[in-house]
Amino acid sequence: MSVQDWTYIIVTLTFAVYIGIAIWSRAGSTKEFYVAGGGVSPLANGLATAADWMSAASFLGMAGLISFNGYDGSVYLMGWTGGYVLLALLLAPYLRKFGKFTVPDFIGDRYYSNIARTVAVFCALLVSFTYVAGQMRGVGLVFSRFLEVDINTGVIIGMFIVLFYAVLGGMKGITYTQVAQYCVLIFAFMVPAIFISIQMTGNPIPQLGMGSSVIGENVYLLDKLDGLSTELGFAEYTNGSKSMIDIFFITAALMVGTAGLPHVIVRFFTVPKVKDARKSAGYALLFIAILYTTAPAISVFARTNLIETVSNEKYENLPEWFKKWEDTALLGWIDKNDDGQIQYLNGSAVEGNKNKPVFDGKNRGKHGERVIINANLATKNELFVDPDIMVLANPEIAKLPNWVIALVAAGGLAAALSTAAGLLLVISTSVSHDLIKKQLKPNITDKGELIAARLSAVVAVVIAGWFGIHPPDLVAATVALAFGLAAASFFPAIILGIFYKKMNKEGAIAGMVIGILLMLFYMMKFKFDWFGGGTTEDWWFGISPEGFGTVAMMVNFIVSIIISKFTPAPPEEVQEIVENIRIPNNAGGAQEH
Amino acid sequence: MSLQKHQKYWKENLKYLAILLSIWFLVSYVFGILLVDQLNTIRIGGFKLGFWFAQQGSIYVFVILIFIYVRLMNKLDKKYGYND
Numbered sequence: 290m291s292v293q294d295w296t297y298i299i300v301t302l303t304f305a306v307y308i309g310i311a312i313w314s315r316a317g318s319t320k321e322f323y324v325a326g327g328g329v330s331p332l333a334n335g336l337a338t339a340a341d342w343m344s345a346a347s348f349l350g351m352a353g354l355i356s357f358n359g360y361d362g363s364v365y366l367m368g369w370t371g372g373y374v375l376l377a378l379l380l381a382p383y384l385r386k387f388g389k390f391t392v393p394d395f396i397g398d399r400y401y402s403n404i405a406r407t408v409a410v411f412c413a414l415l416v417s418f419t420y421v422a423g424q425m426r427g428v429g430l431v432f433s434r435f436l437e438v439d440i441n442t443g444v445i446i447g448m449f450i451v452l453f454y455a456v457l458g459g460m461k462g463i464t465y466t467q468v469a470q471y472c473v474l475i476f477a478f479m480v481p482a483i484f485i486s487i488q489m490t491g492n493p494i495p496q497l498g499m500g501s502s503v504i505g506e507n508v509y510l511l512d513k514l515d516g517l518s519t520e521l522g523f524a525e526y527t528n529g530s531k532s533m534i535d536i537f538f539i540t541a542a543l544m545v546g547t548a549g550l551p552h553v554i555v556r557f558f559t560v561p562k563v564k565d566a567r568k569s570a571g572y573a574l575l576f577i578a579i580l581y582t583t584a585p586a587i588s589v590f591a592r593t594n595l596i597e598t599v600s601n602e603k604y605e606n607l608p609e610w611f612k613k614w615e616d617t618a619l620l621g622w623i624d625k626n627d628d629g630q631i632q633y634l635n636g637s638a639v640e641g642n643k644n645k646p647v648f649d650g651k652n653r654g655k656h657g658e659r660v661i662i663n664a665n666l667a668t669k670n671e672l673f674v675d676p677d678i679m680v681l682a683n684p685e686i687a688k689l690p691n692w693v694i695a696l697v698a699a700g701g702l703a704a705a706l707s708t709a710a711g712l713l714l715v716i717s718t719s720v721s722h723d724l725i726k727k728q729l730k731p732n733i734t735d736k737g738e739l740i741a742a743r744l745s746a747v748v749a750v751v752i753a754g755w756f757g758i759h760p761p762d763l764v765a766a767t768v769a770l771a772f773g774l775a776a777a778s779f780f781p782a783i784i785l786g787i788f789y790k791k792m793n794k795e796g797a798i799a800g801m802v803i804g805i806l807l808m809l810f811y812m813m814k815f816k817f818d819w820f821g822g823g824t825t826e827d828w829w830f831g832i833s834p835e836g837f838g839t840v841a842m843m844v845n846f847i848v849s850i851i852i853s854k855f856t857p858a859p860p861e862e863v864q865e866i867v868e869n870i871r872i873p874n875n876a877g878g879a880q881e882h
Numbered sequence: 883m884s885l886q887k888h889q890k891y892w893k894e895n896l897k898y899l900a901i902l903l904s905i906w907f908l909v910s911y912v913f914g915i916l917l918v919d920q921l922n923t924i925r926i927g928g929f930k931l932g933f934w935f936a937q938q939g940s941i942y943v944f945v946i947l948i949f950i951y952v953r954l955m956n957k958l959d960k961k962y963g964y965n966d
Contacts, residue, residue, distance in 0.1 A: 355937075360933055363915075366936070366941060367910045367914055367936060367941070370944050371906065371944055373944065373948065374903070374906045374944050374948060377948045377951060378899055378902060379899070382955075496938060499929075499938075500926070500934070502928060509928030510928060511928050511930075512928065527933045533915060537911060537916070540910065540911070540914075540915065562966070564955070564956060564965070567951065567955060570948055571945070571948040571951075571952055574944060574945050574948055575945050578942070582941050868888060871888070871892050871895075872888060873955075874959070874964040874965065875966060876966075
């Protein structure tokens with residue numbers, strides 16, 4: 290059977306499972322819709338959190354990024370896992386004890402202020418919308434490559450699936466579909482990794498295969514890749530090219546941002562007890578770590594395979610996958626020295642258009658390659674590869690069976706859909722609970738609020754779909770912005786709310802507002818060229834916009850503490866709330882599933 | 883009396899946090915970033931040690947840290963009668 294047939298079969302099967310689960314676990318009350326009734330077991334919540342967290346970016350994008358950046362890619366590995374330690378130790382147990390539905394709930398009650406609540410709602414919406422756009426795009430990408438439908442049709446199919454189970458099931462439906470999606474995505478990620486690890490090193494465990502020697506050669510795989518990289522003019526794979534301070538700050542921003550993301554935090558409201566919240570953070574990281582320790586192995590395998598397959602090979606002799614990816618415009622070749630072979634070297638092969646190729650319609654060159662009109666003649670590199678395709682192309686590059694390739698497509702969809710659903714829930718809850726119930730219409734009935742929640746989920750899906758079809762030019766930049774914003778706003782406000790009893794509303798609001806504004810300013814200046822723009826040399830302390838969330842977070846902490854010293858202490862009953870959330874027992878009702 | 887108990891519990895909790903977060907910082911920021919070049923001179927099989935901490939080791943330690951925290955806190959809750 291062809292890859293396409295297999296993909297249709299596997300994708301249809303998995304979608305049927307997701308829909309079946311959604312029908313079985315419909316939400317009947319707002320408590321079920323917002324936090325699954327608070328009765329999810331720690332293990333199920335750990336699985337769901339892992340799927341919720343691991344997005345199209347983790348599944349499709351990360352291994353590719355590491356593949357092209359080597360050691361520098363470590364920022365994603367440490368940044369996106371280390372945040373769970375902060376979450377487990379500093380946030381999850383206390384927020385569970387607090388026992389409400391959302392992050393703005395905590396901010397609003399702890400800082401006894403609707404202004405604080407509104408600032409938090411604004412941040413939650415901003416973070417979630419920037420993030421969800423990338424997920425819908427990921428869905429479209431998988432559909433267009435493997436089912437050969439138009440990328441927009443792919444986005445619309447994805448919208449309907451998410452709409453169905455998020456609107457029907459709320460958090461309860463999402464939780465159990467995410468459990469299924471985790472199983473699909475981890476299986477899909479591990480199978481090709483294990484196959485390729487055996488192929489290249491003879492070791493079935495990719496984490497160990499990465500550090501083993503190459504079959505039939507007396508050389509370690511990593512040493513071989515270091516050699517190949519330097520031979521072609523790239524930096525040595527195991528040594529990066531970013532500055533140490535930037536690596537440090539990006540890692541910190543990603544860790545703190547992870548711990549501050551509302552769709553991750555809210556998952557810990559769904560378990561029955563405080564001790565379950567702690568345990569389920571442990572499970573979540575364990576399940577995430579399986580993928581995150583395999584990803585760097587895949588990066589090494591894929592990079593080595595790619596170089597060995599294409600370097601100095603005649604275009605005519607290249608395998609089928611090369612031409613298929615050329616059709617999607619994510620891969621391109623320009624025969625600069627007119628020898629009919631691919632020279633893959635350091636430097637950008639094309640210029641302008643953000644270093645992406647511009648194709649001359651469907652025109653073909655003399656070897657049958659697609660013609661690119663923006664060649665960069667200053668470099669000798671002839672190959673453009675979009676890092677996003679590495680995970681999807683990897684099984685094809687390694688010549689694995691068709692069903693494995695189809696499985697990877699289904700895994701990518703599971704990763705994108707599970708994250709999109711979690712984000713949509715945060716968006717709809719922010720509107721129906723934090724805005725309508727808590728501010729605009731406090732006497733709304735539970736039934737009315739449930740309807741409002743479902744309607745806002747529908748609206749959110751439509752907006753997310755629109756972003757998927759018309760992606761903002763800088764998807765990657767906006768996702769980095771989401772982390773920066775979460776780090777600069779929520780994280781300090783929540784930490785201080787728990788660990789510093791005297792923190793008051795004036796301090797927290799000033800900290801959040803200044804943190805966000807500073808982050809937005811830096812991002813716009815260096816990513817969007819506003820406020821006079823600037824180049825790498827103008828970065829403050831040599832810190833990139835991706836790492837600036839750490840600075841904005843520190844500023845938030847400092848501003849909050851200074852302001853709180855000069856303004857009245859919080860009222861007695863708020864200080865009692867803080868005392869109370871520090872003690873783990875009697876965490877409030879949960880319901881059986 | 884009860885308030886004193888609360889404060890003692892909270893102090894012990896903070897002590898655990900300080901120890902565990904120091905280890906968290908050590909394996910990622912110190913071993914994986916600040917001392918990476920020094921550690922890279924040591925090799926374990928095909929891995930340079932600093933590179934291994936940055937891409938593998940730190941993640942394993944993170945997982946272990948959370949489960950140690952869970953154990954410690956469960957014991958602490960029991961000691962103070964806060965388990966339910």
